[in-house]
Amino acid sequence: MTIALEPAHMNRLFPSHMVVDLHLTLLRVGDGLCSAIDGPRVGEYLLDYFHWSGADPVADFARIAASGEFLRLACKQDRALLDGTAVPIANGYLLAVSQIPAMFSIEDGTLQMSDFGLADSIVAGLLLVAMQRALLDESSQMAAELAAEREKNVYVINRGRRFAGYTAHDFNNLLSIIKLNATRIEQAAQIPDDVRRRNGIILETAERGSEIARSLMTLSNQKHDSPQIIAVDALLAEQRSYFEHIAGRKADVMLDLHAPGVTVKASTSGLINSVINLVINARQAMPDGGMIAIGTTLEPAAFNPVAAAFGRTVGNWIVITVSDTGYGMTEQVIRHAFEPFFSTKPHGSGMGLASVREFAREMGGDACALSNPGAGATIRIHLPAIDAATGADAASALPAGDKPAPARGTGISVLLVEDEPYALEALSEMLESMGFVPTCATSVEEGRAHLESRHFDILLTDVKLHEASGIDLASLAWRDRLVDRVILMSGYVPDEDTLDSAWQFVRKPLDVESLVHMMRANT
Amino acid sequence: MYGLIHRAMREMVIDTLGDPAWLAIEKEQDIGPGEMIGQSVYDDALTMRLLAAVSARFDKPMDQTMRVFGHYWVRFVSKGAYAAILNFTGNELATLLRNLDRMHQTVRVTMPDAVVPSFSVISESAQELCVEYRSQRSGLEPMVVGLLEGLVGHFGLAGTVEQLIHPEGPARFRINLA
Numbered sequence: 108m109t110i111a112l113e114p115a116h117m118n119r120l121f122p123s124h125m126v127v128d129l130h131l132t133l134l135r136v137g138d139g140l141c142s143a144i145d146g147p148r149v150g151e152y153l154l155d156y157f158h159w160s161g162a163d164p165v166a167d168f169a170r171i172a173a174s175g176e177f178l179r180l181a182c183k184q185d186r187a188l189l190d191g192t193a194v195p196i197a198n199g200y201l202l203a204v205s206q207i208p209a210m211f212s213i214e215d216g217t218l219q220m221s222d223f224g225l226a227d228s229i230v231a232g233l234l235l236v237a238m239q240r241a242l243l244d245e246s247s248q249m250a251a252e253l254a255a256e257r258e259k260n261v262y263v264i265n266r267g268r269r270f271a272g273y274t275a276h277d278f279n280n281l282l283s284i285i286k287l288n289a290t291r292i293e294q295a296a297q298i299p300d301d302v303r304r305r306n307g308i309i310l311e312t313a314e315r316g317s318e319i320a321r322s323l324m325t326l327s328n329q330k331h332d333s334p335q336i337i338a339v340d341a342l343l344a345e346q347r348s349y350f351e352h353i354a355g356r357k358a359d360v361m362l363d364l365h366a367p368g369v370t371v372k373a374s375t376s377g378l379i380n381s382v383i384n385l386v387i388n389a390r391q392a393m394p395d396g397g398m399i400a401i402g403t404t405l406e407p408a409a410f411n412p413v414a415a416a417f418g419r420t421v422g423n424w425i426v427i428t429v430s431d432t433g434y435g436m437t438e439q440v441i442r443h444a445f446e447p448f449f450s451t452k453p454h455g456s457g458m459g460l461a462s463v464r465e466f467a468r469e470m471g472g473d474a475c476a477l478s479n480p481g482a483g484a485t486i487r488i489h490l491p492a493i494d495a496a497t498g499a500d501a502a503s504a505l506p507a508g509d510k511p512a513p514a515r516g517t518g519i520s521v522l523l524v525e526d527e528p529y530a531l532e533a534l535s536e537m538l539e540s541m542g543f544v545p546t547c548a549t550s551v552e553e554g555r556a557h558l559e560s561r562h563f564d565i566l567l568t569d570v571k572l573h574e575a576s577g578i579d580l581a582s583l584a585w586r587d588r589l590v591d592r593v594i595l596m597s598g599y600v601p602d603e604d605t606l607d608s609a610w611q612f613v614r615k616p617l618d619v620e621s622l623v624h625m626m627r628a629n630t
Numbered sequence: 631m632y633g634l635i636h637r638a639m640r641e642m643v644i645d646t647l648g649d650p651a652w653l654a655i656e657k658e659q660d661i662g663p664g665e666m667i668g669q670s671v672y673d674d675a676l677t678m679r680l681l682a683a684v685s686a687r688f689d690k691p692m693d694q695t696m697r698v699f700g701h702y703w704v705r706f707v708s709k710g711a712y713a714a715i716l717n718f719t720g721n722e723l724a725t726l727l728r729n730l731d732r733m734h735q736t737v738r739v740t741m742p743d744a745v746v747p748s749f750s751v752i753s754e755s756a757q758e759l760c761v762e763y764r765s766q767r768s769g770l771e772p773m774v775v776g777l778l779e780g781l782v783g784h785f786g787l788a789g790t791v792e793q794l795i796h797p798e799g800p801a802r803f804r805i806n807l808a
C-alpha cells in the first residue's frame with residue numbers, strides 16, 4: 108500500500124521534516140524547522156547545518172533509508188537535536204524527524220507547540236514539566252500563605268489569652284482587697300455573730316472567685332508549647348527543606364550555623380515559626396529572587412547588646428540571624444517594623460516581626476533589625492544560651508552576692524510594693540497590727556527610692572505592677588543587697604528562670620496566715 | 631472547579647479592590663486558605679457562589695463579572711510559571727486558539743478532575759476569526775467573551791468579541807479585528 112502525503116499533512120505530522128536528494132542537497136524544509144533553527148534552506152547542503160561523524164555520509168544515508176535505522180541529526184548552531192529516520196523516495200530521502208529540545212524546557216520561550224507534530228508526545232512532556240513548575244511555585248506560595256495565616260490566628264488567640272489574663276489578674280487584685288479586708292474584720296475582737304457569719308460567706312466566696320481567676324490565668328499563660336531544651340543548629344538544619352520550600356524557587360537558602368551543640372530553653376514551635384516568618388518576609392523583600400542566609404553565632408553576654416540592655420554580663424547568648432539580599436528597610440521602617448499590624452507590603456498581615464519579637468521576649472531574649480535601604484535586611488533573634496556546665500541560662504545568671512542576713516525578731520522592716528491602693532492599705536494595716544514595720548510604695552519607682560534611702564529586712568512586692576515588673580525591682584534590691592529577703596506576690600506563678608532560688612513566692616489573693624508565717628520564719 | 635480558579639479570582643479582587651474587599655468576601659462566605667488550594671477540586675457551586683459574591687463587591691451583574699474574570703484569567707496565566715505554557719501554546723491568536731485543546735488536555739493529566747473546554751477555529755481572515763466553544767458546563771459563555779477579549783489584548787491587537795446567535799449547535803464567537 109502506498110500512502111501519499113501532501114506537504115501540509117507532512118507539516119502537521121513532522122513540522123521539522125526535510126526532503127533531500129541522494130547527495131543530501133535540501134529540496135524541502137518543514138515549516139516547524141524554519142522557526143526552530145536559523146536555516147537550513149532549500150538548495151543548500153544538509154550537513155552544513157548538522158554534525159555528521161561518518162566518513163561517507165551519502166552511503167550512510169542510503170543505508171539508513173534502506174534499513175529504516177534510527178537517524179539523529181545534531182544541529183551545529185545550538186544543542187537542538189532532530190530524531191527520526193530517513194525514508195526512501197524517488198531520487199532522494201524524506202527525513203521524517205522530530206525536534207528533541209536541548210533543554211526540555213519551554214521557559215525561555217523559544218519553543219512553540221506548532222513546531223512539533225500533532226502526534227509528537229514531546230509536547231505533552233514539555234507541558235507537563237512546565238505544569239509541574241507552576242504547581243511547585245504555587246504550592247510554595249501556598250505554604251507561605253498557610254504559615255502566615257496560622258501566625259495570624261496564633262496572634263489573635265494570644266491576644267485573647269492575654270486579655271483573659273489581664274482581666275483575671277485585675278479580678279484577682281479586687282478579690283485580694285475583699286479578702287484582706289474581710290480577714291481584718293474577722294480578726295476584730297468584737298463583732299456580732301451574724302456579721303461574723305456573713306463575713307465568712309464573703310471570705311468563702313472570694314476564695315471560690317480566686318480559683319476561677321487562677322484557672323483563667325493558667326489558661327491564658329500557655330502561649331507556646333512548653334519550653335524545651337533545643338539544640339538550635341540541629342533544629343535549623345533539620346528544617347532546611349521546609350525553609351527552602353517557603354523561600355520559593357527564586358530564592359536560595361543558605362545555612363551558616365556556627366553554634367554547634369549550643370542549646371536554649373525555648374518553645375520549639377515558637378522558634379520554628381519565628382524563623383519561618385523571617386523567611387517569608389525575606390522572600391517578599393526579594394520579588395526577583397536572591398539569597399536568604401540563616402545563621403547562628405554564640406556571643407558572650409558581655410558583648411551582646413541585648414544582654415547588656417537586660418543588665419546581664421554572665422554566660423553566652425545565641426544570635427539567630429535571617430538575612431536577605433532584598434530592598435532593605437529605611438531607618439523609619441526599622442523603627443516600626445516590630446509593631447503589630449505594621450506592614451510595608453500591600454498584602455502583609457503585619458504579624459510576622461511582631462510575633463517574632465514577642466516570642467523572643469517571652470523566651471527571655473529579644474529581636475532586632477539591621478538594614479540599609481537597597482542592601483538587604485538582617486533580623487537578629489537573641490536568646491540566652493544554656494550553660495553546658497550548670498544548666499542555667501544566661502538570663503537568670505545574676506552576679507553572685509552574699510546570701511541573706513540571719514534571722515531577727517519582730518519589728519521586721521518590710522518594703523511593701525503594691526499598685527492597688529486598697530490592697531496596699533489593707534495589707535499594710537494588717538502587717539502593722541502583727542508587729543511588722545511596713546513602708547508602702549505603689550510603684551517600682553517609689554520602691555526604688557525607698558531602697559536607696561535605707562535597708563529593709565523584707566521586700567514584699569507584687570510581680571505585675573503598672574509600669575514595670577516587681578521582679579526587676581527585686582533583682583536590683585537583691586543584687587545591691589538592699590534587702591535580706593524577697594517575697595513576690597502574684598496571681599501568676601512567674602517563670603522560674605526569672606527568679607533567684609533564694610526568693611520566696613506567695614500566690615494572690617493572699618492567704619494572710621501563710622504569708623505572715625512565711626515572713627516570720629527564718630527571721 | 632480547581633482551587634487554581636479561586637486563587638485567580640482572589641487575585642482579581644485584591645488587585646482591583648484591595649485586601650479588605652477579599653477579606654470581607656472570605657468572612658461573608660465563611661471561607662479561608664482552605665478553599666484556595668490550587669490542586670484541590672471544589673464543587674462548581676462554591677465557585678459560582680464566590681463569583682456571585684465578587685459580583686456583589688464589584689457592583690456588577692454576574693455576566694459582566696464573568697467577562698472581567700475572563701480578561702483577568704489571561705493576565706493571570708500570562709505571568710509567573712503559567713506564562714511559559716501560554717507562550718508555548720501559541721505566539722499569535724489563531725495558532726493559540728487552535729492549540730488550546732491540546733494544552734488543556736495535557737493540563738488534565740496533572741489535574742485529572744478538570745472539566746476542560748474545546749475550542750475550534752471555524753473561519754479565519756485578516757479581519758475576523760470565528761471560534762466554536764464546546765463545554766460540559768453551561769452558562770460560561772460570558773467568560774469566554776472575556777477570555778477571547780483578553781487574548782486579543784495579550785497579543786497587542788485591537789478588536790471586539792461578540793457571541794453569535796447559533797441556537798442549534800455549540801456556542802459561536804466572532805473576533806472582529808480592527
Ligand code: HEM
Binds near residue numbers: 734
Ligand atoms: C496556561 C494557560 C491555561 C491553563 C493552565 C488553563 C487551565 C484550565 C483548567 C485547569 C481548567 C479546568 C477548570 C476546572 O474544571 O476545574 C480550565 C478551564 C477552562 N479554560 Fe483554561 N487554562 C489556560 C488558558 C486558557 C485560555 C487562554 C483560555 C481561552 C479561551 C481558556 C479557556 C478555558 C475555559 C473556557 C474553561 C472552562 C471549562 C468549561 O467550559 O467547563 N483557558 N482551564
